[in-house]
Amino acid sequence: xxxxxxxxxxxxxxxxxxxxxxLKLKGVEFEAIFEDLSNKSSLLLxxxxxxxxxxxxxxxxxxxxxxxxxxEYVDETWNxxxxxxxxxxxxxxxxxxxxxxxxxxxxxxxxxxxxGNGEEKEEARVLxxxxxxxVEELLKGKKFFGGEKIGYVDLAFGxxxxxxxxxxxxxxxxxxxxxxxxLLSKWMENFYEFPEFKESWPDHDRLITKFKxxx
Amino acid sequence: MNLKIHSTLTTTITAxxxxxxxxxxxxxxxxxxxxxxxxxxQEVKLFAAWSSSFSKRVEIALKMKGINYKYVAESLSNKSPELLxxxxxxxxxxxxxxxxxxxxxxxxxxEYIDEIWKSGPSIxxxxxxxxxxxxxxxxxxxxxxxxxxxxxYRSQGEEREKAVQDATEHLETLENELRGKKFFGGDEIGLVDLSATFIALWLGVLLExxxxxxxxxxxxxxxxxxxxxxxxxxxxxxxxxxxxxxxxHLRSLRxxxx
Numbered sequence: 001x002x003x004x005x006x007x008x009x010x011x012x013x014x015x016x017x018x019x020x021x022x023l024k025l026k027g028v029e030f031e032a033i034f035e036d037l038s039n040k041s042s043l044l045l046x047x048x049x050x051x052x053x054x055x056x057x058x059x060x061x062x063x064x065x066x067x068x069x070x071x072e073y074v075d076e077t078w079n080x081x082x083x084x085x086x087x088x089x090x091x092x093x094x095x096x097x098x099x100x101x102x103x104x105x106x107x108x109x110x111x112x113x114x115x116g117n118g119e120e121k122e123e124a125r126v127l128x129x130x131x132x133x134x135v136e137e138l139l140k141g142k143k144f145f146g147g148e149k150i151g152y153v154d155l156a157f158g159x160x161x162x163x164x165x166x167x168x169x170x171x172x173x174x175x176x177x178x179x180x181x182x183l184l185s186k187w188m189e190n191f192y193e194f195p196e197f198k199e200s201w202p203d204h205d206r207l208i209t210k211f212k213x214x215x
Numbered sequence: 216m217n218l219k220i221h222s223t224l225t226t227t228i229t230a231x232x233x234x235x236x237x238x239x240x241x242x243x244x245x246x247x248x249x250x251x252x253x254x255x256x257q258e259v260k261l262f263a264a265w266s267s268s269f270s271k272r273v274e275i276a277l278k279m280k281g282i283n284y285k286y287v288a289e290s291l292s293n294k295s296p297e298l299l300x301x302x303x304x305x306x307x308x309x310x311x312x313x314x315x316x317x318x319x320x321x322x323x324x325x326e327y328i329d330e331i332w333k334s335g336p337s338i339x340x341x342x343x344x345x346x347x348x349x350x351x352x353x354x355x356x357x358x359x360x361x362x363x364x365x366x367x368y369r370s371q372g373e374e375r376e377k378a379v380q381d382a383t384e385h386l387e388t389l390e391n392e393l394r395g396k397k398f399f400g401g402d403e404i405g406l407v408d409l410s411a412t413f414i415a416l417w418l419g420v421l422l423e424x425x426x427x428x429x430x431x432x433x434x435x436x437x438x439x440x441x442x443x444x445x446x447x448x449x450x451x452x453x454x455x456x457x458x459x460x461x462x463x464h465l466r467s468l469r470x471x472x473x
Contacts, residue, residue, distance in 0.1 A: 050355060050388055051355075059344075062344055064344065064347045064351070065351055066350070066351055066354050068350075068354075069347050069350040069351050069354065070347070072346070072347065072350065073343050073344070073346070073347040076343040076346065077343050089327055089330040089331050090313075090316055090318070090327070092326075092327075092330070093318045093323050093324075093326070093327040096320070096322075096323045096326065097318075097319055097320055097323050100320055100322075100323070101304065105304075105305075131304075134304055
């Protein structure tokens with residue numbers, strides 16, 4: 001049976017990148033369709049009428065939306081190569097917990113701490129440092145969050161490996177100091193330098209311009 | 216952190232994997248050694264609050280599966296040290312403790328319950344695409360629907376008008392999703408129905424307190440029908456608080472209007 005995999009993405013979407021990484025790790029061939037988010041294609045709107053966003057994975061004509069949902073779908077469908085989630089239900093629950101933490105707690109805080117204003121920015125910086133401690137703790141004795149291999153939680157936190165530097169540069173704030181977060185800093189390096197992901201990183205300068213315009 | 220320490224201590228195996236020899240020696244195991252137990256021996260605790268729709272999702276699921284659990288009532292304004300120890304990151308309910316290990320976040324708990332207790336009704340479908348759709352709708356309810364309703368309740372004037380617009384749009388999306396189905400999960404209650412518990416009860420209460428009429432039978436016939444059916448399921452009925460109690464409680468928490 002011929003399988004067809006399409007991924008609707010944009011040049012900078014951190015959520016779409018998760019799927020790019022997952023598909024690469026699993027050795028799944030796919031067609032990347034780059035969307036201009038200011039001028040969305042009718043196909044994208046057809047495949048994701050509810051949110052009208054990227055990423056959308058279309059597998060044999062059926063769309064899957066929302067990056068963490070897509071990651072689980074990819075893991076369940078291509079379950080031979082490179083498992084993303086652990087087998088053990090409790091470890092799986094922990095992985096899901098931390099992925100939600102990345103999106104629901106950490107990302108909004110880091111956004112406020114770098115792109116926010118005044119008091120809110122300072123408050124967010126303090127909370128970011130507190131919450132990053134949990135992430136640092138997770139890496140004790142491990143190279144990746146997934147252990148020896150990159151896993152679901154690594155892909156969930158992957159945005160940090162390239163965006164933290166950008167946000168720090170744009171805002172002039174330092175969120176992750178090597179001395180304070182040695183394991184996390186090392187993880188960011190390892191993830192960024194992972195050979196299979198070398199071609200995936202969005203252009204740094206273009207990102208700087210994008211986030212400078214957020215102010 | 217407790218989460219990591221406990222994950223290496225115990226192994227869960229099914230009854231069919233226990234050999235007679237292990238069963239005989241069971242009584243001799245000390246507390247510190249790995250304990251081989253059957254599903255029924257594992258202790259389940261639920262830290263919950265009666266007024267939290269997230270807590271209720273999990274309670275309904277536990278009952279659906281016929282799982283014995285110990286209910287630990289939490290007061291949201293005065294959380295126990297135990298809860299804070301088990302959920303240091305969010306300090307929230309619900310938390311389920313299984314074999315001494317905490318699982319936090321209601322959706323994570325629901326998936327965990329479905330994976331561990333395979334007998335009884337399924338919370339999620341088997342097919343990967345169907346599972347993805349269920350998870351999608353749950354995300355939609357939690358990230359779009361419920362926040363819009365809460366925004367109606369908490370805001371006034373222009374902000375409220377915008378929130379009503381958003382909520383209407385989102386509820387229309389859900390209305391369409393119910394086409395041809397008794398429950399979001401099809402013929403049986405599933406993950407999406409459990410996640411929509413907020414819509415079944417909390418939504419109506421919050422809108423009443425806000426003095427906003429939105430969820431009418433004329434505008435949302437399927438959704439209203441779903442609410443009736445869902446609330447009348449015996450397990451849901453016996454688990455959810457009485458509407459009047461929730462109304463009084465939320466009313467008492469209200470900040471005075473500006």
